[in-house]
Amino acid sequence: MFKKISALSLLVILLSGCSHQAGGIAASTSPIAVGSYQTLGQVKGEDCVYALLGIIPLSNGNETRKAIQDAISKKRGATDLIEVTSDTYSQFFVIASRTCTQVYGTAIVQK
Numbered sequence: 001m002f003k004k005i006s007a008l009s010l011l012v013i014l015l016s017g018c019s020h021q022a023g024g025i026a027a028s029t030s031p032i033a034v035g036s037y038q039t040l041g042q043v044k045g046e047d048c049v050y051a052l053l054g055i056i057p058l059s060n061g062n063e064t065r066k067a068i069q070d071a072i073s074k075k076r077g078a079t080d081l082i083e084v085t086s087d088t089y090s091q092f093f094v095i096a097s098r099t100c101t102q103v104y105g106t107a108i109v110q111k
Contacts, residue, residue, distance in 0.1 A: 023086030023101070028108075029068055030080050037108040040078050045071025048100035054092060062088070067103040074107065081105035 045068060049061035064086060072078045084105040091098045 018089060018091045021088045021090075023064075023088055025086075026084040028080060028082045029072075029084060029105075032080065032082070032108070032110060037080070037082070037110045039082070040075040040107040040109060043071040043074040043078070043081070043105060043107045045069065045074065045103045046100050048098055051097045051099075053095060054097045058096075062099050062101050064101050064103065067101045071103045071105060072107060077109050078107035079110050080108050082108055 045066075047061050047063050047066035047070060048059075050058040052058055067086065068081060068084075071081060081103070082105060084103060086101060086103045088099065088101050090100075
């Protein structure tokens with residue numbers, strides 16, 4: 001019995017994992033003039049896709065534009081982001097996986 005539990009535990013560990021991939025960097029999400037905006041604070045947005053067995057999508061997602069919109073929505077009145085960075089990470093489990101795009105930046109409102 002102990003050997004079966006140990007083997008199953010080892011199999012689960014070997015079939016699961018995660019990874020990160022570097023994304024991009026941008027000055028802003030839309031053209032802005034210096035001094036024509038007010039900063040509202042740091043934000044983080046995310047959009048994910050879930051899959052069965054790593055290949056059968058269970059949801060739509062993992063889109064940068066949706067992650068940007070999620071980040072902007074975190075601050076009331078925000079219209080854009082400046083100092084934008086993004087990355088992607090994946091998590092793999094025994095029968096399911098998740099891949100997410102994350103966006104970080106400073107929310108602004110244009111004057």
